[in-house]
Amino acid sequence: MRYFLLSSLLVLLLSCTSQYKGLQKAEGKIETIQKFQPDFTVALYKTEVNVIGKYLSGLLIFKKMPDSSTRVVFTSEMGLTFFDFGFKKDGAFEVYSILPQMNKKAVIKTLRNDFRLILMQHLDSNNLSVKKQDSHIYYGFKNSKGSDYYITDSTGNELLGIEKASNRKAIVKVIMKNYINNIPDTIGISHTTFNFTIGLKRIQK
Amino acid sequence: MHKVISFFIVSLVVLTVSAQYPGFTLITNTAKFKEQFAVAAKKNNSIKSDFTQEKNLSMLSEKIVSKGKFWFKKDNMVRLEYTQPYKYLMIINKNNIYIKDGQKENKISTGSNKIFKQINKITVECVQGTVLDNTDFSAKIFENKGSYLVELIPVSKSLKDFFAKITVIIDKNELTVTSIETSEKSGDNTTLHFFNKELNSTIPDAVFFIK
Numbered sequence: 001m002r003y004f005l006l007s008s009l010l011v012l013l014l015s016c017t018s019q020y021k022g023l024q025k026a027e028g029k030i031e032t033i034q035k036f037q038p039d040f041t042v043a044l045y046k047t048e049v050n051v052i053g054k055y056l057s058g059l060l061i062f063k064k065m066p067d068s069s070t071r072v073v074f075t076s077e078m079g080l081t082f083f084d085f086g087f088k089k090d091g092a093f094e095v096y097s098i099l100p101q102m103n104k105k106a107v108i109k110t111l112r113n114d115f116r117l118i119l120m121q122h123l124d125s126n127n128l129s130v131k132k133q134d135s136h137i138y139y140g141f142k143n144s145k146g147s148d149y150y151i152t153d154s155t156g157n158e159l160l161g162i163e164k165a166s167n168r169k170a171i172v173k174v175i176m177k178n179y180i181n182n183i184p185d186t187i188g189i190s191h192t193t194f195n196f197t198i199g200l201k202r203i204q205k
Numbered sequence: 206m207h208k209v210i211s212f213f214i215v216s217l218v219v220l221t222v223s224a225q226y227p228g229f230t231l232i233t234n235t236a237k238f239k240e241q242f243a244v245a246a247k248k249n250n251s252i253k254s255d256f257t258q259e260k261n262l263s264m265l266s267e268k269i270v271s272k273g274k275f276w277f278k279k280d281n282m283v284r285l286e287y288t289q290p291y292k293y294l295m296i297i298n299k300n301n302i303y304i305k306d307g308q309k310e311n312k313i314s315t316g317s318n319k320i321f322k323q324i325n326k327i328t329v330e331c332v333q334g335t336v337l338d339n340t341d342f343s344a345k346i347f348e349n350k351g352s353y354l355v356e357l358i359p360v361s362k363s364l365k366d367f368f369a370k371i372t373v374i375i376d377k378n379e380l381t382v383t384s385i386e387t388s389e390k391s392g393d394n395t396t397l398h399f400f401n402k403e404l405n406s407t408i409p410d411a412v413f414f415i416k
Contacts, residue, residue, distance in 0.1 A: 048306075077295075079387065
């Protein structure tokens with residue numbers, strides 16, 4: 001019994017340890033990751049969403065508007081609009097339309113935060129702290145609940161991934177890869193705390 | 206005086222109508238049209254055609270264009286096969302819907318998915334000519350020289366959430382559907398255009414086979 005309690009305590013302590021604790025201070029500039037900000041003048045993606053056992057597919061379009069905000073619209077193959085969001089440059093966010101079934105605060109907040117990681121409009125050098133582990137460089141941007149990490153290889157030429165993290169662990173993991181003309185060909189979003197993934201594959205118009 | 210006022214009101218109504226659908230005038234006696242359409246729909250046992258679908262994102266000034274092939278066979282069998290921008294297959298066979306999206310296959314019983322059920326019901330009803338009897342919509346019929354225009358406004362709240370209006374254009378000669386436009390509350394709309402239509406060609410049931 002005592003052994004069980006001790007081992008439980010150990011497991012509890014281990015699980016409380018931050019996965020980012022071993023990161024060491026490093027040098028780096030915001031420009032290194034700013035070059036990975038997608039230039040969504042207009043980009044169309046085949047999109048698959050898996051959420052708690054449910055599957056949704058369709059077409060997602062990113063478009064930069066004349067006021068330099070970015071619109072994100074997701075529709076079904078048959079043309080029904082699932083949602084239409086606007087991300088202003090100053091961080092403001094607007095829901096232009098959303099299907100009644102999806103119109104829930106938690107859903108909108110989750111999607112907003114996920115797309116924010118991809119659009120990379122919120123990166124501020126004042127909040128930047130650069131760290132490293134092995135050959136990975138972590139560009140961390142602090143926020144009230146944790147940090148957003150943009151992770152590159154040691155040369156800063158490849159974006160290995162993005163992690164939205166609490167102080168202890170990654171909550172959302174994003175990949176953006178195979179950039180063509182500053183637009184990623186493949187984007188993947190996955191949540192670690194519940195079963196929710198979004199997969200985007202670019203369609204050349 | 207009374208006549209003048211009536212004339213003025215009628216003119217105003219006609220003008221409003223023409224402004225809504227330029228070139229079209231409202232048919233007040235719909236019985237004849239309904240009968241004609243029902244007779245034609247009875248004769249049309251199958252339709253095979255190509256289609257283009259245009260999703261118009263009004264505020265973005267963008268269009269998403271899809272293309273594919275369409276098959277319909279009585280009763281209640283539809284195959285919509287998108288070839289562009291990517292392969293996507295949807296089969297409606299009676300009360301079941303089968304979807305193949307790349308490697309992923311999905312079988313949906315229409316009972317379990319309200320939106321799907323509605324969209325597919327409307328598509329099938331438009332093609333079969335029974336949409337005018339659907340009490341979920343209030344219908345108005347307009348005509349010009351070559352076409353009828355059927356305007357469907359949803360009555361129930363659940364449908365109003367998805368569509369502001371559905372507009373169906375019907376060819377006067379063949380009495381078959383040329384296009385279906387669904388307008389959303391946001392101002393966006395999607396138009397399905399049917400062309401290269403073949404009526405009553407033999408379509409094997411296997412085309413609508415759901416594994």
